[in-house]
Amino acid sequence: MDVCVLSLFLTILCLGHCENSAITDDCTLIVLTPPSLLVKYGDLVQVNCSIQRKPKKPYLVGWESKTSQPITETETSLMWNVESLTNWEEPVGLRCYYTETDMNQRECYVNLTIYKPPDSITLSSVSAEWTEGTETELRCEIVNVGPGHKLSVNWSRADPKQNNTLTVFSTTSFPDLVNNISSVTRTVKLNVTARHEDDGLQYQCEAVLNLDQYGLKVYKSQPVSITVHYKPVIRQASYQVHVYTGQSLTINCSADGNPSPVYNWISPNNIISSPNSSIITISSVSTEHQGQYTCNATNSAGEATMNDVLTAHLHGSGNPEAAQLQQAEQP
Incomplete structure (x- = not known):
């Protein structure tokens, strides 16, 4: 009681x-x-x-x-x-x-x-293959992460030539979630202009929760590898070539491009035996080899052209650097 x-x-x-x-x-x-x-x-x-x-x-x-x-x-x-x-x-x-x-x-x-960590985070590209100079869209889908007002998204890309080091190049914030204290699901979009050096690059998105005194919680998508189609870029510039008769000569038209370029040569007197190769070799130069050699490297994204002008010197006439191949860029 x-x-x-x-x-x-x-x-x-x-x-x-x-x-x-x-x-x-x-x-x-x-x-x-x-x-x-x-x-x-x-x-x-x-x-x-x-x-x-x-x-x-x-x-x-x-x-x-x-x-x-x-x-x-x-x-x-x-x-x-x-x-x-x-x-x-x-x-x-x-x-x-x-x-x-x-x-x-x-x-x-x-x-x-x-x-709350996301149930899933997935990165995708609207286009399976990109074309240099065009704009494409990346989508990062983040499911059930919270709180919403602490969320941002980082976009990273990695260069295979740099040990696939991922570097943040853009961040997306959400002003509309400033008062949201619960979990959210978002599909975040980013427009990217394709560059030929991006071919083979990996992209990744990250859901970031900024928890103030407790620091950041970062949740990463699986990386996505990008294929970029770009027109050929010939590695060597056009030249004037001076060589003694009887010497051998190699002219290189190798080009970078995606898809891989195909080659076509136009030569004086149509003397090239392999007109579809990136490299031509003349085992013994004669005066009939003199003239302009034009190489076209072509793929579905475009083409590039190289023009080399060959001058053959008889032994004893002039002195092209003691019978060494000279190449001087055309003016």
Whole structure:
């Protein structure tokens, strides 16, 4: 009977006295352990609330929470415990309070941050093959990540020639999510202009949660390799070539391009035996080999042309660098 009377008295104390008294935010009389914490969505969470001494007067220690509201009239510590935290609004107003007769209610708020890794993050390209100079679209689909107001997306690319080192080249933010405290699903788009040096490059997107004092949580997609079609680029410029008769001569028209270029040569007197090769070789130059050699390197993206002019010198007539092949770029 005494216990029932005490409980009734405490209820009257809380409903009457506390409603008419000031409430003070005070974390000196109330100790939270831990005072701040980062919790993964769906995980167990526990915070202990304690007061430094047991009052002689009737008192209450309790929790204000959207999930669990434990209360004690006899203990100096009280655990707030949620086995699976799934309420995104829980951090709003989560606090422990303490009150006793003739004292304002004291409260101490918990600094709780909830985050959720994405269920999936997938990068795709609208076009399976890109063409140099055209704009294409990358899409990064991020499913069920949160909180939305902490989300941004990084876009990275890696060069196979640089050990596939990924480097962030663009970031997408979401001003429309500034007040969103729950999880979101987003398909983020980025327009990219294709360059021939991007052929074989890998792209990747990252969902980034900036959790303030807890740092960044970064979740990466699988990289996507890009194929870029670009017109041929001949590695060697056009030249005037001077050589002695009787010497051998090689003219190189090798070009970079995707798809791989095909070659066609136009030569004086049509003397080339392999007109579809990137390299032609004349084993013994004669005066009939003199003239302009034109190479066309072609693929589906375009073509490139190289023009070499060959002059053959008889032995003893002039001196082209002691019978060495000279190549001087055409004016």
